[in-house]
Structure formats: C-alpha cells, structure tokens
Amino acid sequence: MNIGIPKEIKNNENRAAVTPAGTLEFVQHGHKVLVEHNAGLGSGFTDEEYKEAGAVIIPDAKEVWEQADMIMKVKEPLPSEYGYFRKGLILFTYLHLAAEPELAKALVASGVHAIAYETVNVNGTLPLLTPMSEVAGRMAAQIGAQLLERPHGGKGILLSGVPGVSRGKVTIIGGGIVGMNAAKIATGLGADVTLLDLSIPRLRQLDEIFGNQISTLVSAPANIAKAVAETDLLICAVLIPGAKAPRLVTENMVKTMKPGSVIVDVAIDQGGVVETIDHITTHDNPTYVKHGVVHYAVANMPGAVPRTSTLALTNATMPFALKLADTELQQLLIANPAIRSGANVLGGHVTYEAVARDLGYDYIPAEKALSKVTI
Numbered sequence: 001m002n003i004g005i006p007k008e009i010k011n012n013e014n015r016a017a018v019t020p021a022g023t024l025e026f027v028q029h030g031h032k033v034l035v036e037h038n039a040g041l042g043s044g045f046t047d048e049e050y051k052e053a054g055a056v057i058i059p060d061a062k063e064v065w066e067q068a069d070m071i072m073k074v075k076e077p078l079p080s081e082y083g084y085f086r087k088g089l090i091l092f093t094y095l096h097l098a099a100e101p102e103l104a105k106a107l108v109a110s111g112v113h114a115i116a117y118e119t120v121n122v123n124g125t126l127p128l129l130t131p132m133s134e135v136a137g138r139m140a141a142q143i144g145a146q147l148l149e150r151p152h153g154g155k156g157i158l159l160s161g162v163p164g165v166s167r168g169k170v171t172i173i174g175g176g177i178v179g180m181n182a183a184k185i186a187t188g189l190g191a192d193v194t195l196l197d198l199s200i201p202r203l204r205q206l207d208e209i210f211g212n213q214i215s216t217l218v219s220a221p222a223n224i225a226k227a228v229a230e231t232d233l234l235i236c237a238v239l240i241p242g243a244k245a246p247r248l249v250t251e252n253m254v255k256t257m258k259p260g261s262v263i264v265d266v267a268i269d270q271g272g273v274v275e276t277i278d279h280i281t282t283h284d285n286p287t288y289v290k291h292g293v294v295h296y297a298v299a300n301m302p303g304a305v306p307r308t309s310t311l312a313l314t315n316a317t318m319p320f321a322l323k324l325a326d327t328e329l330q331q332l333l334i335a336n337p338a339i340r341s342g343a344n345v346l347g348g349h350v351t352y353e354a355v356a357r358d359l360g361y362d363y364i365p366a367e368k369a370l371s372k373v374t375i
C-alpha cells in the first residue's frame, strides 16, 4: 500500500503523523511511504532521516494525497484539503467530527473511509487520544499558571502562594486523562486543586492517587457554579467520546468569576465546555478576554511541543496504522473491534453513533455500512 504523510497545515501544528522509525516499520512490512517535503521538520525530523528509513520525499501535498491509498495525518483536514478527498481513500487522523460539520459533510460526500484516532476504543480506553491528553493536561496547568501572571492578562496570582499568602485555586472539570494530568502539574506547582467528575468510581480512583492533595466533587450544576465562582484557574477536560462537549459552564457562571481569572478549555476540540467560548483560538493568538476573564481555547495544544508529542502520538498510532496497511479494510473492520470503533465515516455513511446524532445524519453501524460499501 502507498501511505501518504502530508505536512500539517493547521496554525502552529508542528507534529508529524509518522516518524522516520515508523517509516522504517511500514517499509519493512512491504509498504511505500510518501512523505511531503519538510513534513517532519517541526518535530526535528529531516527529509534525509525519512529517506534513510526508506521514504520517498514528495515536493507537494497534492501529489501525496493523489498517490496514497491511506493518508495519515495528525489534525483534521482543513477546507483547502477537502478537494483531495476521493472514494475509497483511507484517512487515519484526529477528526473530532461532532465539532466539524463541514468536514463531516465533505467526507460523506466523497466516499472517504475515515478512521478517527479519538474514537478508537480498546476495552473502554481511548489509546490514540491518551498520549495527547497527557500532553494537553500537563500543558493546561502550565499555560494557566502563566496566563494568571499580570503581563498575560491574569489577576497576578502565583499558584503556589508564598509563606503568609494563600495558594491559588485551580478547578478542573473532567477527571479523565487530561484532568488527571492537569491535576498532577497543578498540585506540583502547589495550587489548591478541586476536581469534578460525573463518575464517582473515577473520583474514588483520583482520591486514591492524589490523597489530600486535591478535593473531589461530583459534577452537578450547583457544585460547578460554586467552584467556578471561587477559582483562579478553570481547566475544562470533559469528554463524551465522539459527541459534542456538554456546555457545563454557563455565561452566568463565567460572570461570577473575578476579573483576571483564567479559563483553559481543553475540550474545545469537541466544541468546548464553556458557553463564553465562541471560537477556537490559535497558538499565534491564544487568548481573548470576555467578562474580564482570560479565555484560552487552542484545539491543538500538543502542536506547541511537537518533539514530545510526535514521539508520544506515533508510539500509540503505529500498531493500528500497520494493521490498516497490512489488512484489507473490510476484513479488518470485521475482525478488529478497536479499528471498527474508530470508523466515523465509511463510504458515505456515518458509522459513529454520537457523531450521527449530533450532526443529524442517519447512523449506520460499521458492520451494516460494510455490506453497503464497496471498499
């Protein structure tokens, strides 16, 4: 199979979908890897390194897309890439379709088989989301701490406090991978951390992990409202896999926050948890102020630490990518429930229930779509 690796084009997206080491694995499995010129440079991988691993370097994106049987990316295709979609092409990348209706429309219309990293499910875990959630969770606390500094628009709070002055308050909504990693860094910085989740078993686990370093609360509207009003830094990390994020933090709640408080809505890639977040921000222009509160809503946070992120992401994606490359797709979708759960659009059918529900498509289970699709 021909595997295409285009250069990422999202703002400050410096990750690459495959490393030279991954290229070598594909080549050893008998595949041809087409890497767009400088696709790895942002992550510190040169064309020479890819060539040494056996890749063919292609000067432009169009040719990569046209020659590939499977395109591997990091972020969702942008509108300038929709023109490259064609029937039968396999696309393996983050998609976040519930928050990307135009992309969903283009995929359905084109007959691309789109497998989303973020919904690949292995025994209730999301192994292709986890590494980037670890990165983004850790970054969220780090970035929030910086934004609380006065020159960045914050209220001028040092999260650790100092002897004689109280610590800053951090509230984290959603205690999964992002939430837990944010808590790890925030407690490390010495903040006073409260974490809310809907799942009481998950809160028990977090209580076991962090002990008295954090307070836990069940995620009910009254608890959210009280915690938001009192916090210096709010980190949002809720996920219902595949679905649009629930808007748990209302505009009225944001109005109760003190001026110079900070919101980092990590769940922005699924549409965001905070009502006052009305657009996705970029690494170039990451924040805006509304009701006196600094809002941060960058949807590709790990793109800013691409060396760490590319290595962590490809550690997780390569075993699945090799299966996609080695096995005929229809056969693989039948045999492999993890890949099947990643299937969001197959041959013009939306095959992930939460995506279909949120975007108003008929939901066709992948098993059924398979019989309707000529792959």
Ligand SMILES: NC(=O)C1=CN([C@@H]2O[C@H](COP(=O)(O)OP(=O)(O)OC[C@H]3O[C@@H](n4cnc5c(N)ncnc54)[C@H](O)[C@@H]3O)[C@@H](O)[C@H]2O)C=CC1
Residues within 6 Å of the ligand: 118, 129, 130, 132, 133, 136, 173, 174, 175, 176, 177, 178, 179, 196, 197, 198, 199, 202, 219, 237, 238, 239, 240, 246, 248, 265, 266, 267, 268, 269, 270, 298, 299, 300, 301, 302
């Ligand atoms: N902006 C960015 O660059 C990045 C964003 N993300 C996003 O961060 C979000 C969180 O990801 P993960 O931590 O990996 O997900 P996860 O599945 O590990 O955790 C989500 C948590 O949310 C909880 N939850 C669900 N409904 C809730 C509610 N109503 N109130 C409180 N908690 C609730 C779940 O019980 C679970 O513990 C996702 O949208 C993910 O795509 C991840 C990486 C990078």
Ligand SMILES: CC(=O)C(=O)O
Residues within 6 Å of the ligand: 075, 094, 129, 132, 133, 269, 299, 300, 301, 302, 303
């Ligand atoms: C998960 C995601 O949105 C990212 O890594 O950019």
